[in-house]
Amino acid sequence: MTEGGIFRLDAALPDGRDPTRFLIGAVELHAWAAGQPTIVVAPGMTGLESLPIAVLQPVRDTLRWVGAPEAEALPLPTDFQPLATLAPDEETAASLTARLPPGIAVLVGPNPLPALLARLAESLAASEAANRRALGQLPPQLHGQFKGSAPSLTASPRHHAPDIAAEMAPTGADFQDLKLYQHNLSADGGYRHLDLGLIGLASASGIWREARLKLFDRRGIIGMEFRNLRGWPKVFDPWPEGGSDRFGPFWRLESQGVPAALASLSSLQNRAVVAALLEVLPAAAREGAALAELSEQDREAWVVRGTNLGAAVAMALHSPATTAGTPAVG
Incomplete structure (x- = not known):
């Protein structure tokens, strides 16, 4: 049912099913119905594996998670509304959306991630606002029982958990220059990193003469690593609880296990x-990859890694579990 990567709607399915609508895997459908953030992407689109959301692609006319085995499939509900549909070009987008319910946002382009992250942020903000409105409509005696992501209105001003999502919201950060300390790629290709020094990092919350980090990809797990060593400018106070190896203490923020890292x-x-x-x-990754004289394709891959890590953190910041697990401050 594809030709050159483009869906064709002019051929009937061999078992007589309606060719104008996809099916969807039963497990995938139940996950979406339970509230899992979901996107639908055209075949062949890559670099989305580490996103902290469900990524569905058509496989034999059925929407399935990327890499999932073929199993029971069900008719696609008429109210199926994922966050967005992603396609590399207009023709592919038209063929894809023709087999989906109407009203789904369509993001077109070879690198739709920035637009997807913006839409994700809008969705999270709308959810947060709805939670706050619901809290405001509750009787005061029930505020402490509300399980949304908004902080409890009954908390003491001195001991309430900080609003980490607000503290870590984008503020227009930028940097003046960048150093590439090292580009490393393991012999089997399972690990790679860019060791970067961002000179003159500045945001609305602070200015840092230099912030050094390793942006790494360890078999699909994306992360930033910081070291408490000579030659690494001090940016943390206090040093967060992390790990240690033969080189000394380190702290990592990875696309898996984000809430625990943020809690430290x-x-x-x-x-x-x-x-x-x-x-x-993402900008630092592109510049670092350019300094390493990598190909344009590899540079774009590093941009995607940086973007995906930011998306994983954004999802965790707006998770009620992360907010509830924030230590109280005095």
Whole structure:
């Protein structure tokens, strides 16, 4: 049912099913119905594996998670509304959306991630606003029982958990220059990193003469690594709880396990520098990859890694579990 990567709607399915609508895997449908953020992408689109959302692609006329085995399939509900549909060009987008319910946002282009992240942020903000409105409509005696992401109105001003999502929101961060300390690629290709120094990092929350980090990809897990070593400018105060190896202490923020890493950032300064770095990470990754004289394709891959890590953190910041797990401050 595809030709050159483009869906064709002019051929009947062999079992007589309606060719104008996709099916959807039963497991995938139940996950979407339970509230899992979901996108639908055209075949062949890559670089989305580490996004903290469900990525569906058509496989034999059925929408399935990328890499999932073929299993039971169900008719696509008429109210199926994922966050967006992603396609590399207008023709592919038209063929894809023709088999989906109307009203789904369509993001077209070879790199739709920035637009997807903006839409994700809008969705999260709308959810947060709805939670706050619902809290405001509750009787005061029930505020403490509300399970949304808004902070409890009954909390003491001195001991309430900080609004980390607000503290780490984008503020227009930027940097003046960039150093490439090292580009590393393992022999088997399973690990790679860019060791970067961002000179003159600045945001609305602070200014740092230099912030050094390793942006890495370890078999699809994207992360930033910081070291408490000579030659690494001090950006954390206090040093967050992390790990240690033969080189010394390190702290990592990875696309898996984001809430635990954020919980170790016990000061506003620490959260501010991480937020600023995440905001500029795609641009820093591109510049670092260029300094490493990588191909344009590899440069774009590093941009996608930086973008995906930011998306993973954005999802965790707006998760009720992350907000509820924030330590109280005095």
